[in-house]
Amino acid sequence: MKFSLVIYGAPYASESAVTALHFARAVLAGGHVIHRLFFYQDGVHNASALVVPPQDELNVPEAWQALVREHELDAVVCVASALKRGILDAGEAERYDKPASNLLEGFSIGGLGQLVEAALVSDRVVSFAP
Amino acid sequence: MNTDTDVPFWLFLCRQAPYGSAWGSACLEFLMTAAAFDQRVVLAFAGDGVHYLQAGQDGDALALKDVSRALPALDLYEVKEVVAEAAALEARGIQENDLLIPVQPLDREAMADLMARAARVFVF
Numbered sequence: 001m002k003f004s005l006v007i008y009g010a011p012y013a014s015e016s017a018v019t020a021l022h023f024a025r026a027v028l029a030g031g032h033v034i035h036r037l038f039f040y041q042d043g044v045h046n047a048s049a050l051v052v053p054p055q056d057e058l059n060v061p062e063a064w065q066a067l068v069r070e071h072e073l074d075a076v077v078c079v080a081s082a083l084k085r086g087i088l089d090a091g092e093a094e095r096y097d098k099p100a101s102n103l104l105e106g107f108s109i110g111g112l113g114q115l116v117e118a119a120l121v122s123d124r125v126v127s128f129a130p
Numbered sequence: 131m132n133t134d135t136d137v138p139f140w141l142f143l144c145r146q147a148p149y150g151s152a153w154g155s156a157c158l159e160f161l162m163t164a165a166a167f168d169q170r171v172v173l174a175f176a177g178d179g180v181h182y183l184q185a186g187q188d189g190d191a192l193a194l195k196d197v198s199r200a201l202p203a204l205d206l207y208e209v210k211e212v213v214a215e216a217a218a219l220e221a222r223g224i225q226e227n228d229l230l231i232p233v234q235p236l237d238r239e240a241m242a243d244l245m246a247r248a249a250r251v252f253v254f
Contacts (some may be wrong), residue, residue, distance in 0.1 A: 005234055080159070112163040119140070119250055120169070127252065 003027050004118035005042035006127040011060035012053065014130035017046050021063055022124065028071055029057045035070070036118040037075045039107070042130070045084040046073070047107040061104050067107040076110035077103065139170040139211075141248035144179035148197045149189055154182055157254035158200050165207040172248070173204070175233070176215040176241065180222060183214060183229045186247075201231045217240055 005024055009016030027034055039046050052060050068075045077087060086102075089109050093101035103109065119125050142161040146153040161171050175182055187198040204212065216235035219225075236244065245251055 040160075041152065081156075112160055113167070115160065116164050116167045116169065119164070120167070125250060129253075 001032045001123040002035045002121065003032055003124045004018035004038065004122040005034065005125060006038045006115065006125065007046060008041045008129035010042040010130075011051065012057075013042065016059055016128045016130045017043065018058070018127035021060070021067065024067060028067075029125055034073050035069065035122045036114065037064070038115045038118060039075070039077045040115065041078075041081050042085070043089045044077050044088050047077045047082075047104050048087055049102045049104040050097070065104055065106045075107045076114050077107050078115070079102075079111055082109060091096065093100050101118055105120075136174060138249040139169045139247075140252065141174060141178060141245060143174045143245075144182060145175075145177040145252065146180040146189065146254060147178040149194055150191055152191055153254040154179060155197055157252070158197070160252065161209065162200070162204075162207050165204075165209050170211075171209055172211040172213065172239065172244065173209060174179055174213045174215075174244065175218070176216050180214050180218045183219075183231065183233060185228055185230050188192045190246050198212050198230055204231070211242065215239070229252075242245040 005020055007017055007020045011017040024034060024037065027125050046061055046064055048061055051059065063076065067073065082088065083092065088098055088101045089103040090101045092109065142157050144154045144157040148154050151180050161173055165171050182198060182201070187196050189196050212231060212233045213236045214233045219235060
């Protein structure tokens with residue numbers, strides 16, 4: 001089956017982001033396909049290159065990055081949510097004259113149209129919210 | 131309003147009050163994007179979400195725009211199916227003439243039935 005996941009929660013603030021990560025791994029281990037990961041609202045923080053967790057905790061953004069790389073997943077970060085929360089790729093940082101960009105490699109900035117598309121073509125859309 | 135036609139629809143359920151959090155705005159943004167893609171959508175308000183429907187909102191003190199302005203615009207997006215949990219309206223003393231847009235009040239059973247019939251349900 002074709003799955004798309006919507007991640008609404010920031011890493012560490014609640015379990016939802018890690019639950020989504022576990023679910024994503026289980027979907028793939030089960031032989032299914034992940035059409036898209038869509039990071040919305042506070043979920044955009046999962047795509048930050050600047051997260052520094054305590055040494056004895058999982059680096060959640062990097063865990064997503066590893067999964068995305070290994071399975072060549074489409075990891076989209078909602079532009080409106082990202083801008084408000086200061087998650088910017090190089091293009092957005094330049095456009096808005098900000099001192100730095102911080103989008104973790106492997107993720108791309110996109111719009112809600114991609115969430116609609118995912119919901120149109122996927123067999124299952126599973127949401128993870130705090 | 132008739133939600134019984136065979137055209138598959140996506141249900142957007144808003145359960146949070148406006149201004150206190152961004153959940154309702156996210157609900158409306160996503161719903162309007164789906165509607166712009168010609169997807170049939172039904173908007174439902176339940177619990178504290180019914181406060182979205184109240185007239186006389188003013189987000190100025192929080193430096194937030196009046197989110198309720200999106201509601202009369204729904205019609206322009208061809209979003210004409212809006213329902214609300216009857217018990218939630220009643221519990222909050224919200225009456226028909228307090229509402230910004232017409233909604234169909236649903237009892238719990240009808241709301242459950244609506245959720246069961248939806249092709250997708252997005253909860254906010």
